[in-house]
Amino acid sequence: MSETDTPVSAVQAPEPKGRIVLSIDAMGGDRGPATVVAGMARSARKNPDINFILHGPRAELEKLVGKRRYLADRVEIRDASDVVTMDDKPSQVVRHGKQTSMWSALDAVRAGDASVCVSCGNTGALMALSMMRLRKLPGVNRPAIAVLWPSRNPQGFNVMLDVGADIRADESDLLQYALMGSSYARNGLHLPRPRVGLLNVGTEEHKGRTELKAAHEMIQTASEAANFEFVGFVEGGDIPGDRCDVIVTDGFTGNVALKTGEGTASLIGDLLKEAFKFTPLSRIAAVLALTSMRRLKKRIDPRRVNGGVFLGLNGPVVKSHGSADATGVSAAIKLAYQLALSGFQDKIAARVASAVSLAQDAAERETGTE
């Protein structure tokens, strides 16, 4: 397992010379470590330059990894006896979670042994532990979870944040989300000048909550220096739409929207299956349409865009769905791999830092002229 010792500094550069090392929490997902290892094997087959550090009970993990040909000599196992369950309170995990696989997985990124951490575990606990072990980026008050959302835009996806890191967000937090989200869109979706929208219940400026009006002004002011276009208020229908590339909102609203969208897509998928079974003719149609349907399914399958990214920390963390199957875990690993490849962490840190100093400059100038 000597290959996992590749220096991590090289990995985080935009064009890595060595191998990409990802830190994987084997435990805490609804389907257990076998599914996580199956997802790792898929990713390992597709990307020969990924290595893994895998965290959990050593004996169990060695057995699972030993069965996978593509994982041979590419996995370092770090023993962790304890597991964070879906019912554990974040505050308890922060206090008593030192023996958990989640803690161990984050510490591998903290120590620089791996560039990105991936976990299917309890979101609240993962965020609390991430904040404690990785610390917030200077200038960031509330980290956020960003997801990719299937959309009508040419790039196929929009970025939405926060989808549940924190149930509150004031105007300064929303500004940070705009900065971090546009940085993510620039690096992850290759959009040179992303369009940012602020989620509200109406597009007229007089509608909505007080903090949204304040955030509207602050984001507008910051947009030029931070190199994004601010399209103003957007509505729920614009999340899968083409009016903007980045949707900014608080974690309560974002989480409800995310799960509503997923639930709606899944309901329609099931109704579609039923529709195809309804008559003999439609059953024939189903066979003929198979490849087209598969293409569509791939496009909107939530498992294939699986992976929220925690933004605003000293190190990226990819949160996979708790219920992710091997396909879902593999999608989360792919996202982590791409983030490591693009040198995203250094870029977002620079972006937030420069925006903070620009905002300070602007505040000083404004005070000066008044």
Added chain:
Amino acid sequence: MSETDTPVSAVQAPEPKGRIVLSIDAMGGDRGPATVVAGMARSARKNPDINFILHGPRAELEKLVGKRRYLADRVEIRDASDVVTMDDKPSQVVRHGKQTSMWSALDAVRAGDASVCVSCGNTGALMALSMMRLRKLPGVNRPAIAVLWPSRNPQGFNVMLDVGADIRADESDLLQYALMGSSYARNGLHLPRPRVGLLNVGTEEHKGRTELKAAHEMIQTASEAANFEFVGFVEGGDIPGDRCDVIVTDGFTGNVALKTGEGTASLIGDLLKEAFKFTPLSRIAAVLALTSMRRLKKRIDPRRVNGGVFLGLNGPVVKSHGSADATGVSAAIKLAYQLALSGFQDKIAARVASAVSLAQDAAERETGTE
């Protein structure tokens, strides 16, 4: 037009002996009065016992109605020279809107000439005017807008409220929404004991905002007397799901969820069309699957569940989508017709009143024992 003079008291009874009279705002929708009249004509053809009072510029409306065979002798036109536009602020409309078709449409319900009002106009203005002209039901602090949402439940739909009457809701408002929403589900969806869920970001009771924890307790306490089952916290994915029949949330979150769901459904519909065009085989499949697809489309078409209902006022108001076409307007009219037929207004008033007195009793009992 003498038939519109049918006494309204008879119309509001569960089994009407006379005709149902609906008050229709012809103006304010994105597609103008011709679309509204086209929708009325569809409904009139299907339901021979509907009459209309139509509000707007008399000359224009007489021309439009004159062209529709099914509307002959079934429409009373009330002249209103002014129109509430989508950009008008609610406060301005309340102060200066006396000549508008929206005001006139509500006043027909207020006067008892019609049993339900239908409008495609500006939601904020319609709610503000409704509160002013119809007044809130005793015991209701914030009225709510409830919608029917396609779901996995046997009845095919769930009720969600509030989807945008007010961007705030405290715990008492959320309790009222639970009472009003379960009453709507009982009468509109024929569920004797509806299951009510409170929308949150997690199903564990320690998550979420303070007012949600308080509301959880209050709704639990009220559930038995008010004859509904409280399933506790639910998430966005449960809105189209089968865990509950009524989803209770504040108007900001509900509005974002509604529009996210609609946007997602519409995106998938368009991707489906594309998928069917992709290959010659899939084009053949599309022809074979036509009737199955039509059935599915009918099930999830937002136009066919068009119509939010304003709950908590002295008279039901059905708000149609601003962009509704004739099919959408006809769906809103159908909903208004069903509400009038079921005597819903009297039932919800009784339900809210009895819950208020029960809550008062309980509060007195609790104070007594402490």
